[in-house]
Amino acid sequence: MDRALILEGVSKRYAGHTAVDDLSLTVPTGTLYGILGPNGAGKSTTLRMVMNILIRDGGRISLLGADPEKDRAVLRRVGFLPEERGLYRKMNVTDVIVFFAELKGVERRHARREAGRWLERMGLGEWKGAKVETLSKGMQQKVQFITTVLHDPELLILDEPHSGLDPVNQQVLRETILEWRQKGRTVLFSTHNMEQAEQLCEHVCIIAQGRKVLDGSLKEVKRAHRGNRWRVALEGPSEAADRFFADARFGPAARTADGWSVELSPGADPRALIAAVAGLDAAVTGIAREEPTLHEIFVRHAGGAATPHRVPEAAHV
Amino acid sequence: MSDVFTVLRREFLERVRSRTFLLGTVLTPLFMGALFVVPNLVGAGGGGERTFVVVDQAPAGVGDAFVATLTAPPPADAEDAFTYRVERVTTPLEEARAELNRRVLEEEIDGYVALPADVVERGEVAYRARNVSSFTLQRDLTRAATAAVQQARLQAAGIDGRQVAALMRPVELQAARITARGESGGDAQSTFWLAYISGFMVYFLVFAYGINVMRSVLEEKTNRIVEVIVSSVRATHLMLGKILGVGAVALLQVAIWIALGALGVSRSEMMAKRFGLPPGSLDVLRVEPWVLAAMVGFFILGFLLYAALFAAVGAAVNSDQEAQQLQTVVFLPLIAAIVFMVPVINDPLGGTATTMGMIPFTSPINMPMRMAAAAVPPGQIAASLAVLAVTVLFVTWLAGKIYRIGILSTGKKPTLAELGRWLRTA
Numbered sequence: 001m002d003r004a005l006i007l008e009g010v011s012k013r014y015a016g017h018t019a020v021d022d023l024s025l026t027v028p029t030g031t032l033y034g035i036l037g038p039n040g041a042g043k044s045t046t047l048r049m050v051m052n053i054l055i056r057d058g059g060r061i062s063l064l065g066a067d068p069e070k071d072r073a074v075l076r077r078v079g080f081l082p083e084e085r086g087l088y089r090k091m092n093v094t095d096v097i098v099f100f101a102e103l104k105g106v107e108r109r110h111a112r113r114e115a116g117r118w119l120e121r122m123g124l125g126e127w128k129g130a131k132v133e134t135l136s137k138g139m140q141q142k143v144q145f146i147t148t149v150l151h152d153p154e155l156l157i158l159d160e161p162h163s164g165l166d167p168v169n170q171q172v173l174r175e176t177i178l179e180w181r182q183k184g185r186t187v188l189f190s191t192h193n194m195e196q197a198e199q200l201c202e203h204v205c206i207i208a209q210g211r212k213v214l215d216g217s218l219k220e221v222k223r224a225h226r227g228n229r230w231r232v233a234l235e236g237p238s239e240a241a242d243r244f245f246a247d248a249r250f251g252p253a254a255r256t257a258d259g260w261s262v263e264l265s266p267g268a269d270p271r272a273l274i275a276a277v278a279g280l281d282a283a284v285t286g287i288a289r290e291e292p293t294l295h296e297i298f299v300r301h302a303g304g305a306a307t308p309h310r311v312p313e314a315a316h317v
Numbered sequence: 318m319s320d321v322f323t324v325l326r327r328e329f330l331e332r333v334r335s336r337t338f339l340l341g342t343v344l345t346p347l348f349m350g351a352l353f354v355v356p357n358l359v360g361a362g363g364g365g366e367r368t369f370v371v372v373d374q375a376p377a378g379v380g381d382a383f384v385a386t387l388t389a390p391p392p393a394d395a396e397d398a399f400t401y402r403v404e405r406v407t408t409p410l411e412e413a414r415a416e417l418n419r420r421v422l423e424e425e426i427d428g429y430v431a432l433p434a435d436v437v438e439r440g441e442v443a444y445r446a447r448n449v450s451s452f453t454l455q456r457d458l459t460r461a462a463t464a465a466v467q468q469a470r471l472q473a474a475g476i477d478g479r480q481v482a483a484l485m486r487p488v489e490l491q492a493a494r495i496t497a498r499g500e501s502g503g504d505a506q507s508t509f510w511l512a513y514i515s516g517f518m519v520y521f522l523v524f525a526y527g528i529n530v531m532r533s534v535l536e537e538k539t540n541r542i543v544e545v546i547v548s549s550v551r552a553t554h555l556m557l558g559k560i561l562g563v564g565a566v567a568l569l570q571v572a573i574w575i576a577l578g579a580l581g582v583s584r585s586e587m588m589a590k591r592f593g594l595p596p597g598s599l600d601v602l603r604v605e606p607w608v609l610a611a612m613v614g615f616f617i618l619g620f621l622l623y624a625a626l627f628a629a630v631g632a633a634v635n636s637d638q639e640a641q642q643l644q645t646v647v648f649l650p651l652i653a654a655i656v657f658m659v660p661v662i663n664d665p666l667g668g669t670a671t672t673m674g675m676i677p678f679t680s681p682i683n684m685p686m687r688m689a690a691a692a693v694p695p696g697q698i699a700a701s702l703a704v705l706a707v708t709v710l711f712v713t714w715l716a717g718k719i720y721r722i723g724i725l726s727t728g729k730k731p732t733l734a735e736l737g738r739w740l741r742t743a
Contacts, residue, residue: 051548053725072551080548086540091331102323103549147545 003062004029004155004186005050010059011210012045019045021210022059027155027188027203032181034201035190036294038302042210043190044083047159051080064154076105079153083160083190085144089133093119096132097147104151111150118146122172138169145173149180156180158189162196174200194294204294208302218294225297228264229290230273231256238282250276261290320550321558328533328562333569342570346577349514367427367454368402370417372410375432375465378472380405382465383432387457399453410443421447430458437469508690512662515612516686520655523619523681524648526567527627530560531640534631534724543724552721556632560624567620571613604689611698612685618705619681623647625709625716632723639730646733650678657683665691674701677708715740 005027012020020042027033035043048054050061052068052075061067066074087096094115101111119128122142127135135143141164149156156177162170177187177200191197197204198218205215214221234241245253245260250273253262264270270289277287292300332338369387373380387401406413410431417429428446436442442462449455468478534556537543546555604612626647634640654673661670665687673683674693680701687693722739723731731739 048544051544053544053548075549078548080545082541082544084541084544086542086545088331088536088542089540095327099323099327100545103320103546105319 002029003027004031004064005188006060006062007046007050008060008062010046010049010056010061012042012049012054013057018210020049020056023207023210023212024059025205025212025215027186029186030181030184031186031202032177032200033186033188033203033205034197035188035205035207036192036194036197036298037190037207037213038192041192041207043192043207044159045210046207047080047157047188047190050157051075051078076151077154079148079151079156081145081148081156081158081161083163085141085164087132087140087144087147089131091132093124093130093132093135093143094128097143097150100147101150104153106151114150115146118150119143122146137164138166141165141169142172145176149176154185156185156187156189158187160191161189162191162193194298198294206294206298206301208298213298213301221294221297222291225292225300226289227292228266228268228270230262230264230270231286231288231290232259232262232277232284233286234259235283235285238280240281244276244280258285321554321561324546324550324555324558325562325565328559329565332529332563332566338566338570342573346574350581352510352514366400366402368404368425370404370406370413370420370426370429372413372417372429372431373405373407374409374434375436376434376469379436379465379469380432382468383430383461386461386464399457401457417445421445430462432462432465436462437466437473440466509662512665512686512690513658515689516654516658516661516682519612519616519619519685520651520682522567522571522616523623524651526563526620527623527647528644530563530624531627531631531644532637533559533563534628534720535634535637535640538632538724539635547725552724553717556625556628556717556720560621560628564617564620564624568617571616575609575613608688611702612688614702615681615684615705618702618709621709622677622681622705622712623651625713629716629719629723632720633726633731633736634723635727635730643730651682654679654682658686661686662690665693671697675704677705680705 003026005025007023007025010020010023011018023042023046025035035046037043045054049056050063050068052072055069061069064074064077068075088099091099094112097115097118098108098111101114102108106114116125116128119125122145124135124139124142127139132140132143145161148158158177161173161177165173177189180187189200201218203215203217204221206213216224232241232245241260245255245262250268251263251265253260255261262273264273274287277284371380371384375383384403384405388403390400404426410433417426420426421428424447428444428449431443431445433439433441433443442458444455444458446454464482468482471478471481537546543555550558627644630640630643630647634643657669657673657679660667661673661683664670670683670687673679674687674697684693684698684701688698718740719736
């Protein structure tokens with residue numbers, strides 16, 4: 001099976017609005033897949049429907065080859081980290097982890113051993129007998145992450161995994177996700193942070209207002225949105241360069257932090273530009289085609305009204 | 318179904334390991350024991366010695382008879398009898414009054430009784446004391462004075478007073494309950510207490526553990542733990558495991574109490590002696606095993622019934638405050654069962670008691686009361702249990718629907734009309 005998850009025309013309607021509208025996407029096995037979109041785009045609703053927490057109003061879902069609504073057993077092969085975290089505050093850390101593992105069908109003694117191993121790994125070895133409420137918020141997040149992965153799921157579904165993590169813990173999370181990926185497992189996560197997604201994802205699906213805007217592998221998406229814009233980097237300010245670009249001989253140009261950015265007309269051969277720049281009386285340090293950022297791609301498709309929040313998550317432990 | 322057990326196990330262990338459970342299990346029987354023992358020791362406000370002065374102006378023999386009757390030792394089984402010390406003076410009341418009043422106020426004596434010279438003709442005796450509210454005291458004094466005066470009147474009429482007394486000896490009412498095993502001891506008071514405690518314990522446990530289920534549901538909902546759980550466990554399995562887990566804790570507690578009670582009963586003579594109770598006063602605790610089993614049955618089914626309702630309430634609301642409003646609807650029938658407690662115990666085989674015993678929302682409380690107070694026909698017990706069991710199944714099914722939708726709904730508290738819609742759509 002090379003498809004970990006397939007959604008076909010899935011939708012969820014509430015009285016008054018449609019949270020997810022005719023959404024189709026395919027998550028290839030063994031990839032890091034990101035569902036991106038601004039707050040309220042329907043990311044969490046989609047993931048909850050996949051986990052059969054919400055009942056979909058229409059469409060088909062194939063999760064690891066089964067419909068989670070009909071075959072609930074398949075959910076045991078999935079690890080799910082919900083957007084709003086929560087653990088039993090009065091319980092002992094190890095007991096909490098073992099409890100969730102047991103619900104996923106892990107044998108108790110094995111779960112206990114694994115819990116100890118994971119806690120050591122996450123730097124929480126000393127806290128294994130402590131009550132959850134005595135842990136800091138960041139530590140609780142780690143414990144929750146352990147409950148998500150302890151049963152060794154084939155597919156990991158993380159809803160906004162970075163929210164509430166400080167930079168150090170974000171790094172720990174990133175490493176763990178990448179390691180999961182190395183083992184050939186699939187990771188599907190949602191985020192409203194385009195920069196984070198750009199660093200981590202191999203495949204993306206951008207949604208806004210419940211609808212899919214675009215999807216595909218990150219490389220394809222970027223290539224498809226690559227224009228004919230070229231970035232010319234200079235070592236320092238240069239009057240010759242300024243005069244050259246102000247002419248707009250090759251197309252409209254804009255000044256950047258370290259040089260100029262030129263928009264060639266679509267299909268124009270960039271070699272003429274390269275040759276002209278080479279002949280300038282200026283210290284050129286680089287000339288390259290500009291890759292659009294995910295954020296730019298998103299804005300181009302979803303429009304300014306649905307600009308995603310790019311405010312970094314508040315970092316607190 | 319193994320997931321039901323996983324949930325059950327967590328609910329059970331987390332509670333049994335808590336300090337609350339230990340304290341509740343130990344303190345409740347101590348409190349209940351005190352309810353039994355203390356009134357017997359204190360004697361329900363009676364008992365003790367009283368000192369009276371008798372101002373005797375009456376014809377010869379009347380004063381002697383009065384004092385003799387008053388100071389006669391009380392019957393051994395009288396629970397709150399006084400013993401009397403009497404001092405006789407023969408000075409006229411007018412001369413002695415000031416001095417006697419002083420002695421009463423200085424608490425040297427409890428009071429005085431004046432037998433006037435014309436007591437046999439007029440039949441009036443003066444009684445003065447700091448307070449004259451004790452019925453037992455008044456009864457004793459009246460009885461002694463009446464006996465003395467009647468004796469004098471009979472004598473004047475030429476009739477032998479002692480012979481008359483022997484002929485007129487009052488009849489004593491000896492109360493005992495009939496049970497299937499034969500007669501058992503226990504007077505009206507201790508039977509009342511047993512019935513009261515049985516019913517109240519069921520009420521208290523159903524209520525306390527029902528609230529426990531509600532809080533547990535609410536905790537999972539507000540912490541969003543429930544999202545993770547229902548992504549691997551069916552919501553109904555989660556609810557079931559939760560109710561059974563909390564129920565197992567309640568049952569363990571009850572089992573410990575029953576074991577303690579059985580231990581007490583098996584040593585009842587020794588215990589009665591140690592606590593200064595009359596022999597046989599703990600016999601009321603000798604409940605037949607099948608009656609006990611039926612009582613436990615009512616408790617279990619009653620708990621399941623209300624726990625399901627409380628679980629639905631916990632799932633439907635978003636906070637403790639909202640829960641308080643909605644839970645009132647659930648415990649109204651529980652309160653009704655307590656309101657009807659006194660009529661049910663006073664006439665455990667009467668119409669009210671029989672009706673309350675058949676209604677499934679009150680029977681878990683009212684049936685154990687009736688069974689502690691009287692020999693309820695086994696057919697009625699079986700019928701009541703059957704009705705209750707069917708109701709439990711039906712209500713759990715309905716509550717499961719509300720629970721399933723409720724635990725994943727957030728936002729505004731649903732109105733009753735919306736709950737009705739949930740029932741139809743689920």
